[in-house]
Amino acid sequence: MTIRLYDLVGRDDRRFSSNCCKTLYALAHKGLACETVPTRFTDISSIGDGSFSTIPVIEDGDTRLGDSWEIAMYLEATYPDAPSLFGGAAGIEYARFIARWVETRTHPLVMTMIVHDIYEGLDPADQPYFWESRTKRLGRPIDEVPVGREDRLPELRARLEPIRRIVADQLFLGGTSPIYADYVAMASFIWARKTSPFALVDAGDPVHAWMHRCLDLYGGLLRQDTDYDW
Ligand SMILES: N[C@@H](CCC(=O)N[C@@H](CS)C(=O)NCC(=O)O)C(=O)O
Numbered sequence: 001m002t003i004r005l006y007d008l009v010g011r012d013d014r015r016f017s018s019n020c021c022k023t024l025y026a027l028a029h030k031g032l033a034c035e036t037v038p039t040r041f042t043d044i045s046s047i048g049d050g051s052f053s054t055i056p057v058i059e060d061g062d063t064r065l066g067d068s069w070e071i072a073m074y075l076e077a078t079y080p081d082a083p084s085l086f087g088g089a090a091g092i093e094y095a096r097f098i099a100r101w102v103e104t105r106t107h108p109l110v111m112t113m114i115v116h117d118i119y120e121g122l123d124p125a126d127q128p129y130f131w132e133s134r135t136k137r138l139g140r141p142i143d144e145v146p147v148g149r150e151d152r153l154p155e156l157r158a159r160l161e162p163i164r165r166i167v168a169d170q171l172f173l174g175g176t177s178p179i180y181a182d183y184v185a186m187a188s189f190i191w192a193r194k195t196s197p198f199a200l201v202d203a204g205d206p207v208h209a210w211m212h213r214c215l216d217l218y219g220g221l222l223r224q225d226t227d228y229d230w
Contacts, residue, residue, distance in 0.1 A: 011121055014195075095181040110192055
């Protein structure tokens with residue numbers, strides 16, 4: 001049965017959500033057929049019974065479920081014969097650690113660099129909502145937030161050192177093949193690369209090479225012709 005994924009969309013059918021891309025990777029990893037429903041920020045409240053305020057949301061038969069982590073856990077439990085996302089209980093904790101690390105150490109810093117680029121790439125219907133909600137969240141108008149982002153890049157790159165040391169020695173956080181920890185960590189890069197010309201990592205950085213290995217997965221599923229080229 002085909003699983004339906006409500007996937008965030010911007011201008012020109014640009015699919016840029018970091019959290020939806022975790023679910024896209026999870027579905028591909030499991031080999032599950034998927035159809036996406038392009039969904040703007042301002043359309044999220046009309047999904048299903050109207051109880052969702054964020055995406056991803058999936059529909060799998062009678063099951064409707066939100067939150068990328070809950071979805072990954074659901075797919076792992078519901079499709080045990082498909083390739084494992086975590087490789088066992090310890091892999092769940094590994095992915096959870098990576099998720100908390102990304103949430104606290106890197107993703108918010110990346111947000112300060114690309115928030116106005118995200119705004120520029122949105123469907124006009126979403127722009128007022130995004131401007132207002134992100135200005136409130138970040139405490140400043142979002143065209144001011146990225147000012148000086150070049151000066152914050154060394155800090156971001158320093159924070160990436162734990163990931164860099166792993167992927168310099170092996171192909172993926174999962175070793176020779178990717179696991180959910182890779183998708184969680186990769187999500188910020190895909191989000192940035194789909195929305196901003198501002199390169200977070202340079203060619204020559206092992207993190208850059210790992211990013212491209214991830215982008216090549218599943219027939220280049222997360223590469224789009226609308227991506228920025230870095
Ligand atoms: N913890 C949630 C977070 C999901 C989330 O924040 N999604 C964003 C898109 S990447 C969203 O839907 N935001 C709605 C909004 O800001 O109004 C998950 O992992 O699914």
